Amino acid sequence: MTRCFEGVSMSEAPAIPMTILTGFLGAGKTTVLNRLLREAHGRKIAVLVNDFGAINIDAQLVVGIERNDIVNLANGCICCTIREDLLTATLALLDRAERPDAIIVEASGISDPLAIAWTFRSPALRPHITLDAIVAVVDAERIYEQREQVMQVVDQIAAADMVVINKIDLVPPLHIHAVMTWIQSIVPRARIVAAEYGDVPVQVLLGSGIYRIALLPNQEVPEPHTHHHDHEWQTWHYQTTQPFHLRRLQHALHHLPPSIFRAKGIVALAEAPDRQAIVQVVGNRASVQLSTPWGLTSPYSQLVVIGQRKRFDVVALRQQFHACLASGDHELCDQRPSANAWSHPDQAP
Ligand SMILES: Nc1nc2c(ncn2[C@@H]2O[C@H](COP(=O)(O)OP(=O)(O)OP(=O)(O)O)[C@@H](O)[C@H]2O)c(=O)[nH]1
Secondary structure, eight states: OOOTTTTTEEESSEEEEEEEEOOOOOOHHHHHHHHHHHHHOOOOEEEEEOSSSSOHHHHOOOOOOOOOGGEEEOSTTTTTTTTHHHHHHHHHHSSSSSSSSSSEEETTTTTTTHHHHHHSSSTTTTEEEEEEEEEEETTTTHHHHHHHOHHHHHHHHOOEEEEEEEEEGSSSSSHHHHHHHHHHHOOSSEEEEETTTTTTHHHSSSSSOOOOOGSSOOOOOGGGOOGGGTTTTEEEEEESSSSSSSHHHHHTTOOOOOTTEEEEEEETTTTTTEEEEEEEETTEEEEEEEEEEEEEEEOOEEEEEEEETTOOHHHHHHHEEEEEEEEEEEEOSSSOOOOOGGOOOOOOO
16 A cells, blocks of 8 residues: 655655653653653654553643644553554554654553564554664662562563663662663663653664664564463552642552552642642652643543552542542542553453
8 A cells, every 4th residue: 555645655755763662660751752852853753652541641741742743542552452553543643744753652661662663563564664762761769679570671671772771860879880780781782871850862862773673573472361461450540620639649649559650640739729730659759740720721630540450459549539639529520440440351350
């Protein structure tokens, strides 16, 4: 099939470089992306953002880009359950009158980057996309505990052409050196850069052309049901139009069950009714920060938590967040984990 745009057939158009941004939950992928998009790079960059849960908070947190250049791929993992969506979304980008100069895929924190790379080797995309690099973001502070608990962490690093050791402000220099040595032992040929708040120049991240196709498995990656992460993770979300009480919310965020690895969201606060607030929880670090004004948008709150499957009690969690609302009537919008609050049908409680 030959597709046309601006008088040129798609088969004649130069292939678009694609970067896959991987890294475990909360490592700093969106931070790296935002830092890059804010830089005056002069390129038209399109971003495909995948969140594991039903609500894609990440797509809302990406800034410095036209909204129609962000494609939201939520409620499943682009490496397995929603691979078709990734394919379709990429083809739609290729069909645009103004094609992007570069495409970045921000993968969900639990996805397998090699499986994503495989999608771009499919006959439909192969002539039009050139894989530039798989970039893995690593949380310098948490990497040791994460590698003990979660096998995807090491797999993501092993698949990388470039590794960004992020959050170096949170650890001493000797620790950074040790993490670097460990990463080198896993991927000796990968480029390794250390960064604070994802501060890596665009020239380093994009257009490096260091993708190693040799890493791709010869056979297509396993079907979803044999993918180990399907059975390990679950997400749950809480939504309300009621504002939160800041101190109560902060207290709750600091007392989440240890089986929850990540929580994030956009919330309304009674104390600051005009501004959005961003909630971030990674391990035992939690923050609520004021962000942009609500403007014409009616205030809302959306919180997503990601944790080990069946290791947290959603009823207790719902009560915990419910008790943080500032209003007296405590109207609850999300009484039950809805069908799509579970990332996979077989994960319903
Ligand atoms: N101290 C510190 N915090 C950081 C740094 N980089 C990111 N963070 C914080 O870490 C939290 C998670 O960052 P994100 O960029 O959202 O992480 P992510 O990998 O996109 O998260 P998921 O998409 O949920 O997997 C946020 O609160 C960031 O502000 C850093 O270098 N230092």
